[in-house]
Amino acid sequence: MKVGITCYPTYGGSGAVATELGIALAARGHEVHFITYEHPFRLPHFLPRVHFHEVNIGNYPLFEYPPYDLALAVRMHDVVLSQGLDLLHVHYAIPHATSAWIAKEMLATQGRKLPVVTTLHGTDITIVGQDHSYQAITRFSIERSDRITSVSQWLKDETIKAFGCENCRVDVIPNFVDPVEFDRAKHGDALRQELGRGNPVLMHISNFRPVKRVRDVVRVFAKVRAQRAATLVMVGDGPDRGAAEDEARTQGVYEDVRFLGRIDDVAPLLAAADLYIFPSQTESFGLSALEALASGVPVVASAVGGVPEVVKDGVTGALRPLGDVDGMAAAAVALLEPARWAAASAAAVADARSRFSTGQIVARYEQLYAEALAAVR
Numbered sequence: 001m002k003v004g005i006t007c008y009p010t011y012g013g014s015g016a017v018a019t020e021l022g023i024a025l026a027a028r029g030h031e032v033h034f035i036t037y038e039h040p041f042r043l044p045h046f047l048p049r050v051h052f053h054e055v056n057i058g059n060y061p062l063f064e065y066p067p068y069d070l071a072l073a074v075r076m077h078d079v080v081l082s083q084g085l086d087l088l089h090v091h092y093a094i095p096h097a098t099s100a101w102i103a104k105e106m107l108a109t110q111g112r113k114l115p116v117v118t119t120l121h122g123t124d125i126t127i128v129g130q131d132h133s134y135q136a137i138t139r140f141s142i143e144r145s146d147r148i149t150s151v152s153q154w155l156k157d158e159t160i161k162a163f164g165c166e167n168c169r170v171d172v173i174p175n176f177v178d179p180v181e182f183d184r185a186k187h188g189d190a191l192r193q194e195l196g197r198g199n200p201v202l203m204h205i206s207n208f209r210p211v212k213r214v215r216d217v218v219r220v221f222a223k224v225r226a227q228r229a230a231t232l233v234m235v236g237d238g239p240d241r242g243a244a245e246d247e248a249r250t251q252g253v254y255e256d257v258r259f260l261g262r263i264d265d266v267a268p269l270l271a272a273a274d275l276y277i278f279p280s281q282t283e284s285f286g287l288s289a290l291e292a293l294a295s296g297v298p299v300v301a302s303a304v305g306g307v308p309e310v311v312k313d314g315v316t317g318a319l320r321p322l323g324d325v326d327g328m329a330a331a332a333v334a335l336l337e338p339a340r341w342a343a344a345s346a347a348a349v350a351d352a353r354s355r356f357s358t359g360q361i362v363a364r365y366e367q368l369y370a371e372a373l374a375a376v377r
Contacts, residue, residue, distance in 0.1 A: 001025075001030045001031070001086045001087070001366075001369060001373075002030070002031045002032075002033070002083060002084055002085045002086045003022075003025060003030055003031070003032050003033070003085065003086065003087060003088075003089055003369065004033045004034075004035055004076065004079060004080065004083075004085045004087070004088040004089065005018055005021070005022045005032060005033070005034050005035070005088075005089050005090075005091070006018075006034070006035045006036055006072065006076070006088065006089075006090045006091065006096045006099070006100070007019065007034075007036060007040065007090075007091040007092065007096070008036070008091070008092060009034075009036045009037065009038040009039060009040040009041060009043075010038070010041060013121065013122075013175070013285070013286075013287040013288070014091050014092060014119075014121035014122070015040055015041060015042070015091075016041075016042050016287060017091070017119075017121070017151070017175050017176075017287060018040070018089075018091040018119075019034075019040040019041075019042040019043045020042065020176070020178070020358070021089075021176075021362065021365065022034060022043070022050060023043070023044075023047060023050065024178075024358050024362045025362065025365075025366075026047055026048065026049040026050045028362065028366070029049070030049065031049045031051075031083075032049060032050050032051070033051045033052075033053055033079055033083055033085060034050070034051070034052045034053065035053045035055065035072070035075055035076055035079055035088075036054075036055060036072075037054065037055045037057065037068065037072075038054070039052055039054075040052075041264055042264060051083070053075060053079050055068070055071050055072050055075045056071065056075075057071045058071065068095065069095035069098055069099045069102075070099075070102070072095065072096070072099040073098075073099040073100075073102035073103045073106070074103075076088060076099060076100060076103035077103040077106045077107060080103065080107060080112070080114060081107070081110075081112070085114070086115075086369075086373060087114065087115045087116070087117060087369060087372060087373060088100045088103070088104075088114060088115075088116050088117070089116075089117040089118075089119065089365075089369075090116065090117070090118050090119070091118075091119045091121060092119075092120075092121055093118060093120060093138050093141050093142055094134055094137070094138055094141065096118075097116065097118040097141035097142065097144075097145055098137060098140075098141040100116040100118070100145075101116065101140075101141055101144045101145075104116055113376040113377070114376070115146040115147070115369075115372035115373055115375065115376050116144075116145050116146050116147075117145065117146065117147045117148075117149070117368065117369065117372055118141070118142060118145035118147070118148050118149070119148075119149045119150070119151070119173075120142075120148065120149070120150045120151070120155055120159060120170075120284075121151055121155075121284060121285075122151070122155060122282075122283070122284030122285070122305075123284075135162075135163075138163065139163040139164070142159070142163060146372045146375060146376065147169070147171070147368055147371070147372045148169065148170045148171070149170065149171045149172070149173045149365075149368065150170050150171075150172055150173075150284075151172075151173070151174055151175050151284055151285040151306065152172065152174060152284055152285045152305070152306030152309050153172050153306070153309060154284065154305050154306040154309065155284040155285070155305075155306060156170045156172050158284075171368060173361060173364050173365060173368070174285065174309070174310075174355075174356060174361065175285050175287045175290060175356065175361075176290075176356050176357065176358050176360075176361035176362065177287075177290050177291055177293075177294040177352055177356050177357065177358065178294075178357075178358045179294055179349075179352065179353045179357050179358070181267050182267050182270065182271075182291050182294035182295045182352075183271075183294075183295070184271045184295050184296040184297075184345075184349070186267075186271070187267065187268045187271035187272070188271075189272075191268055191269070191271070191272040192271070192272035192273075194272075195231060195233055195258065195269075195272050196230075196231045196272070196274075197231065199229040199230050199231050200228075200229075200230045200231070200274040200275070200336050201230070201231050201232075201233055201272055201273045201274050201275075202220075202221055202224065202230055202231070202232045202233070202273070202274065202275045202276075202277055202332065203232070203233045203234075203235065203269065203270065203272075203273035203275070203276055203277070203292070203297070204217045204232070204233075204234050204235070204236075204276070204277045204278070205235040205236055205266055205269070205270075205276075205288045206235075206236045206238070206280075206288065207236055207237070207238040208236050208237055208238030208239060208240045208241045208244065209238050209239060209240060210239070210240055210281075211280060211281045211282060212238075212240070212279075212280050212281075213279045213280060213281055213302075213323075214234070214240050214241070214243065214244040214247075215240070215243055215244060215247045216279040216323065216325055216328075217232070217234070217244065217277045217279060218232070218244055218247040218248050218251060218253070218257065219247065219251065219325045219329075220277050220279065220300070220325055220328045220329045220332060221251075221253060221256075221257070221277065221329075222248075222251035222252070222253045223325065223326065223329030223330075224329050224332050224333055224336075225253050225256055227333055228333070228336070230256065230336075231256055231257075231258065232248075232253070232256060232257045232258070232277075233257075233258050233260060233269065233272075233273065234257060234258065234259045234260065235260050235261075235262075235263055235266060235269055236261070236262055236263075237261050237262045241259065244259070245257075245259065266288075266291065267291070267295065270291055270292050270295035270297055271295050271296075273292065273295070273297045274297065274336065274341065275297060275298055275299075275300060275332055275335060275336065276288070276289060276292035276293075276297045276298070276299045276300070276317075277300050277301075277328070277332070278292075278299055278300065278301035278302070278307070278311075279300075279301065279302045279322075279323075279325075279328060280301070280302055280304060280305075280307070281302070281304065281322060282304050282305045283304060283305045283306060283307050284305050284306050285305075285306045285307075285309070285310060286301070286305075286306065286307045286310050286311070289301060289307065289310055289311055290310050290352060290356055292348075293310070293311070293316055293317070293348035293349070293351065293352045294348070294349060294352035294353070294356070295349075296345040296346070296348055296349045297345070297348065298316060298317040298318075298335050298341065298344035298345060298348055299311045299316065299317035299318075299348070300317055300318045300320070300328050300331050300332050300335065301317065301318075301319055301320075301328075302319070302320060302321065302322045302323070302324070302328075303319035303320060303321060303322070304322055307319065310356075312347075312351060315344070315347050315351070316344060316347050316348040316351050317335070317344060317348065318331035318332075318334075318335065
């Protein structure tokens with residue numbers, strides 16, 4: 001198959017999943033074409049059967065805000081024709097599904113049938129899509145997609161509740177993880193010793209937006225640190241990084257917190273961690289939590305959104321109510337007990353491999369593509 005993929009190329013879970021899906025499809029013999037305004041952050045600059053097509057946005061005095069969605073639609077249309085794509089797979093309803101529908105209608109006038117698969121990741125439904133300004137076009141774009149997937153059952157339920165989604169089917173296909181890349185044994189202990197200086201390493205990876213509640217990460221760590229020696233490693237960057245640094249100073253733990261900034265290859269870092277702290281306000285899935293589990297790192301998280309579909313409370317980690325800093329800290333201290341940590345770590349790896357491995361999830365997308373193609377022929 002020749003598959004076009006459009007996603008947000010910047011740091012974040014949806015872009016990471018879309019990029020990893022494209023890489024996996026190419027490894028399985030498909031030809032993949034990324035169509036977006038910037039090279040995706042997790043995409044190597046050369047891979048066999050993987051191509052990148054940049055969307056150029058004209059800068060005209062007439063437009064105060066250049067219409068990216070229209071430029072994207074035109075680029076999709078052109079790439080489909082020039083490269084002979086079989087289908088488009090867009091990640092995020094707005095504006096990608098809308099642009100894909102426009103491209104599809106343009107192609108139809110030329111006698112070209114093109115199925116569009118839309119994957120919903122979360123904020124395109126829970127925040128953007130429910131904004132009154134976008135609600136009607138979000139619903140329209142979803143309903144005009146040939147196939148729709150969501151990354152969790154929770155998100156599927158939210159989509160149906162918010163939009164009704166008449167006459168459309170939403171398949172739940174979760175995010176996935178490469179068990180070979182996220183293998184604790186593959187990376188050794190050298191980095192762990194460097195980061196933790198022999199002490200347990202607690203870790204958090206995000207874009208440091210308010211929804212990630214990075215202050216709570218630091219507060220949880222401070223309560224753990226009051227009971228035992230430990231190091232907190234914060235990976236990523238964003239608007240709340242300064243707030244997290246201020247919180248570390250306020251809590252008196254700044255010397256035990258390491259802010260590493262944005263790092264694209266997180267597998268070696270996760271292999272150096274003992275616990276992953278994930279107190280988000282909402283998550284449709286929680287890709288970073290899954291990557292932590294695959295790396296043998298138990299996860300302490302808030303029980304919100306789709307997170308309970310990823311983290312098994314009392315088995316692969318601990319789930320606590322949103323904002324329960326004391327409860328998360330107590331769970332973290334308990335999980336650092338050697339026997340309990342070993343059991344949770346082993347369970348995390350086994351569960352990630354059995355439910356979320358790349359091979360089985362990508363195969364589900366391949367089947368869905370085949371069904372979408374058969375329906376338009």
